[in-house]
Amino acid sequence: MTLVEVPFWFIAFFGVAFGLLFGSFLNVVIHRVPRHQNIAFPASTCPGCNTPIAGYDNIPVLSWLILRGKARCCKTTISGRYPLVELVGGLMAWAVIQQVVFELPASTPWEYALLNFALYLAVSLTLVAIAFIDVEFMIIPDSLSFGGAVLGILSFAARDMTLIESLGGAIAGFLIVWLPFDFLYRLLRGHAGMGRGDAKLLMLAGAWFGWQGAVFALMVGSVQGTLLALGLLITGTKLEIPDAVKAELAELRAEIEAAEGDEKAELEAELAKDPLAADVGDGFGAGRLAFGPFLVLGILEYMLFGQWAADQYLNVLWL
Numbered sequence: 001m002t003l004v005e006v007p008f009w010f011i012a013f014f015g016v017a018f019g020l021l022f023g024s025f026l027n028v029v030i031h032r033v034p035r036h037q038n039i040a041f042p043a044s045t046c047p048g049c050n051t052p053i054a055g056y057d058n059i060p061v062l063s064w065l066i067l068r069g070k071a072r073c074c075k076t077t078i079s080g081r082y083p084l085v086e087l088v089g090g091l092m093a094w095a096v097i098q099q100v101v102f103e104l105p106a107s108t109p110w111e112y113a114l115l116n117f118a119l120y121l122a123v124s125l126t127l128v129a130i131a132f133i134d135v136e137f138m139i140i141p142d143s144l145s146f147g148g149a150v151l152g153i154l155s156f157a158a159r160d161m162t163l164i165e166s167l168g169g170a171i172a173g174f175l176i177v178w179l180p181f182d183f184l185y186r187l188l189r190g191h192a193g194m195g196r197g198d199a200k201l202l203m204l205a206g207a208w209f210g211w212q213g214a215v216f217a218l219m220v221g222s223v224q225g226t227l228l229a230l231g232l233l234i235t236g237t238k239l240e241i242p243d244a245v246k247a248e249l250a251e252l253r254a255e256i257e258a259a260e261g262d263e264k265a266e267l268e269a270e271l272a273k274d275p276l277a278a279d280v281g282d283g284f285g286a287g288r289l290a291f292g293p294f295l296v297l298g299i300l301e302y303m304l305f306g307q308w309a310a311d312q313y314l315n316v317l318w319l
């Protein structure tokens, strides 16, 4: 059976349902990975009182609406981020079906189409998790960026890429961030301009979409990030360091207070290395903008609109 013989409603219904369910799992990833917790065990519990959540209260989006954003057990408020992430899962599944699966030739065997759907949905949701975690913690977990890059390289053959394109793309993606913003910056200014997490994120982009995808994501991400920063500047909005990052720094400073001798020196060195700990005053620069979400947006745009989007950006730049 080929792709064109599978009924459209079947693909749309099961694809989006699958995306919503994985969006639900995505919430678990976003919550647990930066906290170094196991993502498989235990099953979901209430964030307020740790009561296990029943299956019927864990239906993507619907449960949150029915319970009006409150836990059944203790009525604690459940963040709107949960249904939002589930919705994003469903939308990403729909986008992958439209822009990736239906772009395959009509004669594509259904197994191959299904494999492509699973692969591209997996990388899309990994990217969404990276964006949410980077906003909250200003960190990109290696398990997601590096893990995503490895999946991209392993799946090159299923995605009509050559191994050289995928591997070369991964190396190029890493280097276009690491070389100018980490290595050279450190040489000139004594500290890195951009995190190594961003370099590994573009390694993922290159592994999946070749060097073109990585370059596109860096350019488009920079443009969109700059536009938002300008918008914040014009409207006088000041960005605070996220609460989770503040809490981590406070914890480290308390540890330094309590420590003595070599241990104290070691912890102080660790604090000095953390660019987020640097005192940057009260000006506009005091706010920190995580760059990861903009790179994620750039990578997803390349995946969904690829050549078309690249042409549009070039048109704008040449004007």
Ligand SMILES: [Zn+2]
Pocket: 046, 047, 048, 049, 050, 051, 071, 072, 073, 074, 075, 076
């Ligand atoms: Zn509860």
